[in-house]
Amino acid sequence: MALKRMGIVRNYEEIRNFTIAIIGIGGVGSVTAEMLTRCGVGKLILFDYDKVELANMNRLFFQPNQSGQHKVDAARETLQFINPDVQIDANNYNITTMDNFDHFMKTLRTGNLQNGPVDLVLSCVDNFEARMAINTACNELKQTWFESGVSENAVSGHIQYIEPGVTACFACAPPLIVASNIDERTLKKEGVCAASLPTTMGIIAGLLVQNALKYLLKFGDVSNYLGYNALNDFFPRMTMKPNPNCDDSYCCRRQNEYIIQQRNQPTLSTKTDDDNDESIIQHEDNEWNISVVSESIVESDHNINVAEGIRYAYEKPKDENESMKTSDQTTTTTSNVSLEELMKQMKNL
Template sequence: MEELKKRIEQLEQELKIEKLKNETSSVARPKISQMSSEVVDSNPYSRLMALKRMGIVENYEKIRDYTVAVVGVGGVGSVTAEMLTRCGIGKLILFDYDKVELANMNRLFFQPHQSGLSKVEAAANTLSFINPDVQFETHNYNITTMDNFQHFMGRIKEGSLTNGPVDLVLSCVDNFEARMAINAACNEINQIWFESGVSENAVSGHIQFLIPGKTACFACAPPLVVASNIDEKTLKKDGVCAASLPTTMAIVAGFLVQNTLKYLLKFGQVSYYLGYNAMQDFFPTMMMKPNDGCDDYHCRLRQKEQRESLILNPVKETVSEEIAAVIHEDNEWGISLVDESEPVVEGAHSEIAPGIHAAYDLPVAEEVVEGSSDSVDANVSLEELMAQMKSM
């Protein structure tokens, strides 16, 4: 009886998937052979290619060559996959073993009619409709089991568009066991990856950039639940579920994809660790060095390789190149982008359109008339100054 029930559920899911495929395939989705910088409303890449025209990215078309693996297609992972799809990534490999539930509807991406479908299948169907130029590969299994772990590691090593290693792994899972599995796989095959997470109370999150041997791996400084060998399942209380906010998850996904793009397309500075506290809008950053006594054998091996590499190829001090001025298109308001690090010339004014001149043309510094009540004595202490301001 139980087997019959499972079989009926499986058939229902297959019918849902088939129906969804038919619905999406009935709409014309023209493939675009190459990225065009032509500024027309019919070009889905024109706004992305503007990054190249403005000098932010040297070669945005390169994104079509990259493969990214997203592990966990939940609140953070599904939004991450959608952002990368809209950015025109070459290939996405999606891993998850969960099904879409109505309880997931407080988050972004998934829709009520997808309830009961596997998350990877539902995601691939939606994403291929958004951008048919992206290749998708899905795996509906738990990566922490022995057989699945070996297959997972194999796809990371050979899943790219050129049948080689993927360019980046993004961890968007919600449990420590899966994070440790990703960490073990990436350390073993020397794969660079990002870890991300949102707290159970939904008001904080983080992303972490991990380079085997160079930065701390997930086992170098593990959470207490891992370090103490506690089964996290015993910490879950019956009838109590973790909170989730689409806002927090979207913010974390945005940080994750932004840093993914910076890493792949080589612009800006990648954050090694970026936290987010929604209660104070606080964004701590840091970089953690690897622990030479890490429990993970392959982490210690990668650290040794890094040390040997530094001995053979010592880092030379280089003078940082001057950042090129941002190229921007002319506009009717006369607004221009300037480098805020450049010194301001006293008395100089920006040239702006006559219509808004009066509102923004303020003097750089006003002369203080000697003996005026508005003048401030340089010797006045901060406490006295604060007291004067409060009395005003």
């Protein structure tokens, strides 16, 4: 409540009205759930299908006596002890299967305190398939969500704000990860699982919850993409617009809806007599339609240049039509060369 008294948040009591779904109750997800519980959120909906193991004891959350329990059940038990006022809904299943995905969609659509859509979805999973399932569901439901992750070497991580149609979805481009300047081939060793550090996971969980609170309670600036590199305490940021050629049809549909919505918004009225002449800067001549934009905004398409310290997880394969076009151009260029010129080129080889 000190945030309200100090003027940071207008009405912190609104936190009691929000419902947040958390998918993945692992290193990031479990700490995220605990932070939101201590913040007094109205309802948490948890999704996971793994069990607690002794190897999970560096998660800042699970206890040795919970070994063998399903993660969602162990989390609900701990969270209700921390704050019994928070309603906890535990779902112990894999969201990527067909039957479970339908229930997952229904829960997101009707899971809030008034049986309506949830207010926010937080992805804390550690695999590509689950992220794509969340992305598909949120695009179809027009549901805002945050994606998060920690690298396999445990020294970097990120969070990403995704609003269908407004920002790039998870399928718009290869996922962005923080470049750690380590040869990734040295991380893949037979019989060795991914590393984990409670420090890195706690930092990413903190960044995730902080931005979730800013989004829900409407204070500060929500980061579109925020990375963290523990090796040099580097926090790269960037913004990425949606790809109009996204493979997800619902993403393209949401983009069109957003464009129509922007067009239908009333434009700012012209200057009235009460306006201060000095408050509006006018340029009489602007033949080239030059505009000034913030340096923090990255104009992007599906081939954008990412910010310093960030890279794509993989190179997206080229579209077949584009490859055929390139091939045709090469053929056309070659066919215009005379036979004598081709013979000269062959002799020079």
